[in-house]
Amino acid sequence: MTETIKTHVILLSCGSFNPITKGHIHMFEKARDYLHKTGRFIVIGGIISPVHDSYGKPGLVSSRHRLTMCQLAVQSSDWIRVDPWECYQDTWQTTCSVLEHHRDLMKRVTGCILSNVSTPSTTPVIGQPQNQTPPIYQNHNNMNHKPNAIKLWGKLSESLGKICCVRPHIERFTFVDENANLGTAVRYEEIELRILLLCGSDLLESFCIPGLWKDSDMEVIVGDFGIVVVPRDGADTERIMNHSSILRKYTDNIIVVKDATNHPMAIVSSTKSRLALQHGDSHVVDYLSQPVIDYILQSQLYITASG
Known part of the structure; x- marks a missing residue:
């Protein structure tokens, strides 16, 4: 399967990240490796979106700290970035939003435009915008220089960084001006x-x-977008999905990461990390x-049990 036929994916992870753990980053890497091995996907980027302060979770430290810790955790990654949009809103945002x-x-x-899971894979949904001049890449002898999706992600990350909204203490984060226009310089394959x-x-x-999730939100999350699940502690994902009519309905939109090694909950759990810090545990x-x-x-x- 050629690169242009494969589905290009951006992985988005929402959560408290209080604090972000090695396991959170490992989930991205494990998901990317698995999606690539299927031969159907190319992961071109990852986004970490920490939750708003008003989420109300006990012990949740300020988003200023959580954003900084997330940025420190991904500083050596060339494909995962931290996005502060969720933290900058007036109030808590749903995962769907x-x-x-x-x-x-x-x-x-x-x-x-971006596709959703119901879009036929034969339909190109990313390409040269309509009503503009034809693509500049017309020389078929020079096709290796035609930007692919991974180069596009790098170009976007670079451009978005230049138009970031500078805010106190977190200038390093990518914050996109929603009215920004990157122009027509970026041209790419469909x-x-x-x-x-x-x-x-x-x-x-x-x-x-x-009652924990709105059915309408679940329909959008699983039905329109789709999810990638990294099992923890040997969880039986098939059994879990059988307990929800919506999950059963959209089974084809749920990708369960499978490999020979287990993904221990301990290295993902922020709670265990906080307890280790409070007790001075070297682990x-x-x-x-x-x-x-x-x-x-x-x-x-x-330092204290309250966070």
Whole structure:
């Protein structure tokens, strides 16, 4: 399967990241590896979106700290970025609204549309915007220089960084001006691009709790976007999905990451990380990267049980 036929994917992970752990980053890497092995997908980017301060979770530290820790955790990654949009809103945002924001934002900054899971794969949904001059790449002897989706993601990340909204203490973060126009300089091949929600099996299981999620939101998240699930502690994802009529309805839109190794909950759990910090447990280095640990100690975070 050629690169232009494969579905190009941006993985989006929402959560408290209080603090962000090695396991959170490992989930991205594990999901990307698995999607590539299927031969159907190319992962061109990853987005970490920390939750708003008004989420109300006990012990949730300020988004200023959580954004900084997330940025420190991905500073060596060339494909995962931290997005502060969710934290900058007036109040808490649903996962559904975060997905829709990033889909709409990509439409605006590229001038093109993104597909959802019901879009036929034979239909090109990312390409040269309509009503503009033809693509400049007409020399078929020089096709290797034609930008692919991965180059597009790099170009967008670079451009979005230049038009970031500078805010106190978090100037390093990409914040996109929704009225920004990147112009017509970026031209690229026609590809199919989707934003998929990346989550652990614990979030998948939460879909089965009556009243916790709106059915309409679940329809959008699983039906329109699709999700990639990284099982934790040997969770039986098939059993979980059988407990929800909506998950059963959209089984084909749920990609369960499978490999020979288990993904232990301990290295993902922010709760276990906070407890290790409070008790001075040396195993905290198994959960958190050193830059994140250094920042936590410097800022005196999670020292008490209340956060």
